[in-house]
Amino acid sequence: MQHKEADPLEHALYAELYRCYAPSLFAYVYQQTASREDAEDIVLDVFLSVLQNKRFPTFDAKKQEAWLWAITRNKVVDYYRRSVRRQHVSIGWLSEPLYEDMHQAPEQISLKHEEYTWLAGAIRALPELQREVLRLRFGHGLKCEEIAPAVEKSEGAVRMILFRALQSLRGLYKDREKGERR
């Protein structure tokens, strides 16, 4: 007779659950705690709660997502209660890019460095919510529907925020290029 252990499937399901939700949950918690280590601990705690909830596997996908976010927010609130600190992640997520292509000419590197410095300044001038959405999109690789629960906005609102942020930056880029040509 053939026997198949349930463990691999169970493991795979947790893996899929993690792949699906951990990035956005982590992005949210990191933003709320401003501490990478605390964020890691809290997200781990959330997924351990999944293990302890025997009814979780019976939930449909929508309810699973809602449950994960509710638990995460509760744990962040608990964290606030225990912590005197309360600060959000700053603009520090932008940094000078890693120059993996070391064959680039020093002039090119210098120009790029100047461009990224300018970009960081331009982003800093954007409204806070637009900066946050840019961070989640480019720093965490989240799509609009994943960003939505993290910023507690609708998916449509997130699309519009991201669109406006990019439009603003694009306009600033054009202005900068015109200034350089003069």
Added chain:
Amino acid sequence: MKEHENSFNSEAIDAQTERWPSGLSQDEHRLIQALYASSQAYARENEQSLERIWTRFVQSQGHPALLQETQQKQPASEQFVRKGKAMREDIYQGTGFSTPTSWPAPVKRPRRAIWRALSVVAAAAVVLILILGWVLLFSGMRPSTASKKPATQVGAHQAQQKELSAGALLCSFSDNATGYPVPIQPTLDWSASRQVAVTYHNLIASAQNCTAQSANLLPQAQQATWSPDGKRLLTLASGEAEVLDASTGHVIATFQGNAPGDTIDQSVWLSNGTIVSAVQTTSAKTGDLVTSGSAGPVLMQVWNASTGALIRTAITFPSGTQLLGLNVGMLPISPDGKYVAVQETTGGDVEVWNIASGKLVNSIPYHQSDSGLVSVSALAWSPDGAYLALGLSNVPRCRSGRWPVANSPQPSRIAIPGRM
């Protein structure tokens, strides 16, 4: 070159902000690349954080005490953080587990497996001691019984016959020395003449007169089914099948497949003269350059119930094909012996094949890449074999469209064409 104006679009903004977007003007493309480049170091740290969390999660699954400790509330943030650091050190240093390069990769949990194996061994030992003690006690109290003699009347099994009324106990039988000290599940099968074949205790019990006979079934039989005429029993155990004369207990035919190492799985009577069996072969038989003894093709073979001779191989499924339901104690062959349900290699389509014609009659296209992981958690044929109900661990795609995520068994039904 004239540049596009307002080519960013809020509806398509996800696609337009991919790593390598298309349909954007040069400066827009440059902006997106600059945003990614500026976020590169931060994004890499985030990936590493996610890897660390996943590693700790997997390790916690294998360490219940750690799991319990982690769930306890901590009074202060500092303790919370310290606990996490200490836990990471325990995990990385104590177990030698290194941070994975990609997350979440399938991680084996050897410790958990060892504990599970030890638990099973301990439980089996306890059951063995209890059964042996019980057998010795009864054998000392009773006169010797002809436990292995075929189909002899066993008066000791006779229980009081009660008046037949709704909900009343009609008969009750207890085991004697024919019980095997192995914790396997007994099976029951009714004949047309109201007899019940009982595996494990190896009895043939009659509901007509509340008597029981010891039956010469295969040791640790996992299946004993009556022939359509109720005169013979098909027994399945230890990878072979036997046909017995139900009245005498004599072995009429034995079927062991075509090659050493073949394992006879579920078998069903097609008629009084023929039986169809699912046969799991080993790769050695096929001549594959694979380690001897690994699973080879699965065959559906029809054999003679009087001689045990192979009549024909109806279907040959490729190596790795799973007969549906066997892993959960259910039956892949329909009760009428006409259909067999299988799942393709590595969790592919769920398929129903006609055994007589050897043709595929229906399939559900459940591929891991399309619909997520699927595992059959329950299976039941309708009595006439016209319908197959499947309980699937269905895993719909998550709303982000990235990966599947849920484990909610959702019954599905395959309707067999032409039989509705």
